[in-house]
Amino acid sequence: MFSFVCFLWFTVIIRQCFSVCLHDVVQRETQVVSPPDAFTQARRLVSRATTWSPHLPLRVTPWYLPGESALLTPPQMSQLQTAMKEVTKTIGSMLSVSRREGPLLLNRDMNRYCRSVWGDPSLLNYKRCGSPDNSYHGERCLDVLIPDSHLYGYEVWPMNGTEPIHRTLDGAGVPDTDFLLYVRVAQTKKCALQPIVIAYASYCQLDHAGRPIAGVIVFCPKRLREVVNQHPHIVQVSLHEILHALGFSSSLFEKWIDCSFSEYGDLCSSRSRVTNIDENGQRRIYTPTVMQKMGEHLGVGSTGAPLENQEKSASSHWESRIMQGSILTASINPPHLTFLDPITLAAFQDMGWYKVNSSISHQLLWGKGAGNSFGLPSTCHKASEFFCKNKSDIGCHHLHLDKANCSTDTFLDGCYIYKPLPQGGECWLENGSEGTEEIYHHQSRCFFSNLTRFPEAPKHEKVKGRCYLHRCLGPNTFHIKVQGSEWTDCPAGEWINVAGFDGVLLCPDGRLCLGLEKPLLPTSTSTSTPALNMHKPATRQDIRVQVTLMAGLSWTSEKKTLLMDEVLGVIAHHAGVRSLRVYRTVPCPKRKVSHT
Numbered sequence: 001m002f003s004f005v006c007f008l009w010f011t012v013i014i015r016q017c018f019s020v021c022l023h024d025v026v027q028r029e030t031q032v033v034s035p036p037d038a039f040t041q042a043r044r045l046v047s048r049a050t051t052w053s054p055h056l057p058l059r060v061t062p063w064y065l066p067g068e069s070a071l072l073t074p075p076q077m078s079q080l081q082t083a084m085k086e087v088t089k090t091i092g093s094m095l096s097v098s099r100r101e102g103p104l105l106l107n108r109d110m111n112r113y114c115r116s117v118w119g120d121p122s123l124l125n126y127k128r129c130g131s132p133d134n135s136y137h138g139e140r141c142l143d144v145l146i147p148d149s150h151l152y153g154y155e156v157w158p159m160n161g162t163e164p165i166h167r168t169l170d171g172a173g174v175p176d177t178d179f180l181l182y183v184r185v186a187q188t189k190k191c192a193l194q195p196i197v198i199a200y201a202s203y204c205q206l207d208h209a210g211r212p213i214a215g216v217i218v219f220c221p222k223r224l225r226e227v228v229n230q231h232p233h234i235v236q237v238s239l240h241e242i243l244h245a246l247g248f249s250s251s252l253f254e255k256w257i258d259c260s261f262s263e264y265g266d267l268c269s270s271r272s273r274v275t276n277i278d279e280n281g282q283r284r285i286y287t288p289t290v291m292q293k294m295g296e297h298l299g300v301g302s303t304g305a306p307l308e309n310q311e312k313s314a315s316s317h318w319e320s321r322i323m324q325g326s327i328l329t330a331s332i333n334p335p336h337l338t339f340l341d342p343i344t345l346a347a348f349q350d351m352g353w354y355k356v357n358s359s360i361s362h363q364l365l366w367g368k369g370a371g372n373s374f375g376l377p378s379t380c381h382k383a384s385e386f387f388c389k390n391k392s393d394i395g396c397h398h399l400h401l402d403k404a405n406c407s408t409d410t411f412l413d414g415c416y417i418y419k420p421l422p423q424g425g426e427c428w429l430e431n432g433s434e435g436t437e438e439i440y441h442h443q444s445r446c447f448f449s450n451l452t453r454f455p456e457a458p459k460h461e462k463v464k465g466r467c468y469l470h471r472c473l474g475p476n477t478f479h480i481k482v483q484g485s486e487w488t489d490c491p492a493g494e495w496i497n498v499a500g501f502d503g504v505l506l507c508p509d510g511r512l513c514l515g516l517e518k519p520l521l522p523t524s525t526s527t528s529t530p531a532l533n534m535h536k537p538a539t540r541q542d543i544r545v546q547v548t549l550m551a552g553l554s555w556t557s558e559k560k561t562l563l564m565d566e567v568l569g570v571i572a573h574h575a576g577v578r579s580l581r582v583y584r585t586v587p588c589p590k591r592k593v594s595h596t
């Protein structure tokens with residue numbers, strides 16, 4: 001029997017992979033096919049389903065294109081598939097639809113397979129295809145060729161006759177599917193032009209009611225390989241993109257329907273208008289649930305939810321200045337600072353195609369209760385709890401999990417906010433370095449402070465974002481602890497002193513201990529006793545993996561490496577490791593352990 005032992009190191013590396021979203025551009029280039037008889041006569045009343053059926057969880061079926069996976073190693077591919085599984089699960093618990101019977105079949109575009117149609121109403125085959133277009137080679141979803149087995153067939157008819165002169169039969173369809181998602185991994189032109197893009201998506205088929213039933217997501221392999229080990233990043237970017245393909249797309253606003261008057265949700269009217277431009281020039285979505293949720297959020301009666309300003313057309317993203325932290329803003333933030341918010345869910349409700357499970361939503365703290373004038377370019381220049389003034393000041397992100405930099409981007413229209421530092425600012429991450437007073441720990445948060453230890457010569461330090469421990473006593477009620485101090489009461493909203501230290505610390509109000517945080521990385525130290533182990537933060541967790549090969553198997557070292565990657569991937573996934581880097585400082589030493 002042979003066995004080999006490798007020492008591999010897990011290091012938690014969080015890179016801020018801000019990705020940008022190309023949906024609007026991509027959607028414009030995607031040909032969309034609807035059923036032949038959709039939206040013809042009665043545009044006012046559309047039947048959502050031929051027969052009424054109860055709403056059941058939306059089944060998104062990913063379809064991996066054969067051959068494309070060559071751009072990823074098998075472990076990378078399986079990590080991608082794991083992420084997609086998580087996304088489809090989230091979507092299934094978020095949205096439900098009235099399911100059609102039988103396997104899903106996609107439509108063909110008559111304008112493409114057919115060169116001419118019988119146009120004389122007296123003919124038997126009036127409106128049927130009379131001659132095929134010989135250049136027709138099937139349907140595409142963006143640049144994916146849809147397999148014939150996923151498509152309805154088509155027929156070509158003589159002028160006057162009961163038998164078609166050409167017939168392509170219906171495909172078998174895709175079972176148990178409400179939305180078919182083609183998954184491509186390809187270094188497309190778009191990937192090359194925008195190297196920061198991880199993925200982009202669009203829809204390409206609609207059903208009778210206008211609901212998207214098929215779409216494509218393209219992963220850019222170069223960028224994907226950089227983040228493939230960062231499971232939450234891939235999940236988040238994929239979810240963002242798929243939400244566009246499922247309906248949150250400016251190109252679909254005109255197709256949203258109102259089913260609220262129909263007892264069974266089977267007869268719906270088209271919404272006359274989804275967006276409008278307000279007196280400040282901001283385009284907003286004005287549909288009932290969205291207005292109600294936006295109003296509740298800002299603490300005003302009821303108001304439209306703002307979309308990103310974009311030249312010419314409406315945008316498919318929420319306005320960054322006002323909706324920071326939402327999954328559907330244009331610049332994609334790190335996963336622990338991004339939420340499926342109630343306003344996004346409200347939009348899905350108002351599309352009319354879905355029933356939404358609102359218990360899946362996370363609150364947005366950004367702008368909560370801040371009123372109607374919150375986040376306008378005219379008001380954001382006053383420093384407030386949400387906006388900052390001094391560029392490059394190190395402060396705290398508004399959720400106080402991360403240190404942040406007062407900065408701006410193209411979506412913020414000149415407003416400055418505290419954006420998480422690209423690296424090393426995660427107070428909640430034990431990263432091995434100890435500041436003089438700072439503590440990086442699972443239970444640490446970012447505080448504005450200039451605390452300095454007493455014996456040092458008094459100096460005037462600027463207040464900055466720093467990482468200290470906190471422990472919750474109740475909602476918005478907590479203690480803090482600085483390296484070497486006792487637990488100190490920290491009344492929300494007040495500046496405090498800490499015994500043994502010079503300087504001050506601001507206790508954030510309405511940010512901590514509210515029970516709204518996403519679960520963060522589990523750590524080896526117990527979260528209920530934060531003081532434990534805090535002097536020995538783990539830079540990295542070393543894991544020793546021993547794999548024993550059966551006698552008689554002779555594997556290439558390449559194969560062994562693949563196996564190890566696979567094993568590590570599974571361990572990392574189950575341990576909730578956000579990212580993992582395998583260092584083989586020495587090539588895996590192969591050791592003969594024993595002979596049998």
Ligand SMILES: *[C@@H]1O[C@H](CO)[C@@H](O)[C@H](O)[C@H]1NC(C)=O
Binds near residue numbers: 092093094359
């Ligand atoms: C609604 O969401 C909650 C929270 O994610 C989940 O536990 C529940 O199963 C979901 N309900 C349905 C019907 O999917």
Ligand SMILES: *[C@@H]1O[C@H](CO)[C@@H](O)[C@H](O)[C@H]1NC(C)=O
Binds near residue numbers: 160161
């Ligand atoms: C269509 O077929 C019927 C029966 O075969 C025939 O009587 C009629 O004249 C045909 N019409 C044309 C326009 O060919």
Ligand SMILES: *[C@@H]1O[C@H](CO)[C@@H](O)[C@H](O)[C@H]1NC(C)=O
Binds near residue numbers: 383389390
């Ligand atoms: C911004 O910086 C200036 C000078 O550096 C300082 O006087 C001012 O207090 C700072 N403002 C805030 C809000 O920190």
Ligand SMILES: *[C@@H]1O[C@H](CO)[C@@H](O)[C@H](O)[C@H]1NC(C)=O
Binds near residue numbers: 392407
């Ligand atoms: C703060 O942000 C600016 C611009 O985004 C960047 O150049 C600078 O390096 C950042 N500072 C730190 C400490 O990260």
Ligand SMILES: *[C@@H]1O[C@H](CO)[C@@H](O)[C@H](O)[C@H]1NC(C)=O
Binds near residue numbers: 423425433
């Ligand atoms: C840990 O955090 C500190 C403080 O921001 C930073 O200077 C340091 O680079 C971080 N270390 C690692 C290994 O990321």
Ligand SMILES: *[C@@H]1O[C@H](CO)[C@@H](O)[C@H](O)[C@H]1NC(C)=O
Binds near residue numbers: 450458462
């Ligand atoms: C901390 O900041 C406060 C307010 O800006 C200032 O009054 C105090 O002198 C500073 N203390 C230290 C030790 O830097």
